[in-house]
Amino acid sequence: MSQVVLITGASSGIGKASALLLTERGYIVYAGTRTPEKFDTDTKNLHVIQLDITDNKSIQRAVIDIHKEQGRIDVLVNNAGYGLVSTVEDVSEEEMFNQFNVNVFGVFRVCKEVIPLMRENNSGVIINISSFLGKIGLPLLTFYNASKYAVEGITDSLRYELKDFNIRVHSIMPGFFSTNFAKDNLVTNAATFDEASPYAHLVSNLAPNIVEQINKGNDASEAAELMLKIIEDEGALARETVGDKARQFIPMRRELSDEDFERRVREYYRLNE
Numbered sequence: 001m002s003q004v005v006l007i008t009g010a011s012s013g014i015g016k017a018s019a020l021l022l023t024e025r026g027y028i029v030y031a032g033t034r035t036p037e038k039f040d041t042d043t044k045n046l047h048v049i050q051l052d053i054t055d056n057k058s059i060q061r062a063v064i065d066i067h068k069e070q071g072r073i074d075v076l077v078n079n080a081g082y083g084l085v086s087t088v089e090d091v092s093e094e095e096m097f098n099q100f101n102v103n104v105f106g107v108f109r110v111c112k113e114v115i116p117l118m119r120e121n122n123s124g125v126i127i128n129i130s131s132f133l134g135k136i137g138l139p140l141l142t143f144y145n146a147s148k149y150a151v152e153g154i155t156d157s158l159r160y161e162l163k164d165f166n167i168r169v170h171s172i173m174p175g176f177f178s179t180n181f182a183k184d185n186l187v188t189n190a191a192t193f194d195e196a197s198p199y200a201h202l203v204s205n206l207a208p209n210i211v212e213q214i215n216k217g218n219d220a221s222e223a224a225e226l227m228l229k230i231i232e233d234e235g236a237l238a239r240e241t242v243g244d245k246a247r248q249f250i251p252m253r254r255e256l257s258d259e260d261f262e263r264r265v266r267e268y269y270r271l272n273e
């Protein structure tokens with residue numbers, strides 16, 4: 001019997017590449033997106049479904065529909081996310097809340113609806129798309145970093161909570177990937193990006209560098225292949241890295257002291273200049 005997969009934020013990038021790969025490999029995939037019209041496909045076994053992870057009703061509707069059609073959800077991929085670029089002193093209450101509303105509370109909301117179905121089946125796999133920035137901080141990305149650190153925390157705790165029900169929980173920490181992330185999903189704070197900002201020097205050094213690294217990053221298909229591997233391998237690790245930047249920084253983060261690691265990041269991103 002084909003396994004049923006729900007992916008959030010699946011209209012582009014890593015979510016879309018994963019939806020296409022998993023469908024090709026025989027899974028029944030529900031590609032959740034706020035904008036189903038953007039995901040134009042007539043691929044068999046690929047169902048595009050309206051899903052806004054900030055809206056409980058939208059999530060409940062989607063999960064009920066999948067349950068009616070398939071009777072189960074075997075795999076949940078929490079992929080939807082965006083990045084706020086702002087200093088801490090400039091951020092608005094709304095920007096701060098929205099960052100966590102999507103990247104963190106969205107994961108909780110979808111898990112809350114899907115876990116009971118997995119628990120009834122005594123099986124399931126949950127994969128959270130975090131980031132290598134879920135283990136490494138960078139200036140101007142404090143809110144995004146904190147949201148992805150939180151996703152790492154969710155993975156660690158849920159693994160214990162769901163073990164007795166045979167539900168595996170994993171996180172994937174991508175490095176930079178050349179998706180639509182830099183173009184569509186980096187949200188900038190106006191004051192931080194004002195020429196008169198006391199952080200202007202940092203902004204002009206770091207922001208274009210990050211955008212360039214994302215745009216020249218790895219291909220989303222690599223993350224999709226890792227997702228497939230985790231789904232199919234009962235013994236998959238709790239968390240895996242994918243992409244050059246994650247492979248470069250995560251082992252270094254594990255090996256070096258906080259201070260030595262900070263020094264390396266400062267040098268690499270020229271934060272002392």
Ligand SMILES: NC(=O)c1ccc[n+]([C@@H]2O[C@H](COP(=O)([O-])OP(=O)(O)OC[C@H]3O[C@@H](n4cnc5c(N)ncnc54)[C@H](OP(=O)(O)O)[C@@H]3O)[C@@H](O)[C@H]2O)c1
Pocket residue numbers: 008009010011012013014015032033034035051052053054079080081082083102129130131132173174175176177178179180181182184185214217
């Ligand atoms: N690209 C990178 O360098 C990189 C690196 C590390 C981690 N990641 C993570 O990988 C995941 C996928 O990103 P991507 O690189 O594939 O970027 P992408 O091509 O821009 O896709 C992001 C997806 O997230 C959803 N999304 C964005 N803002 C949202 C919001 N306000 N509310 C609900 N959904 C929202 C969108 O879903 P809709 O279909 O609803 O529009 C979109 O399909 C994200 O969690 C991101 O943080 C990306």
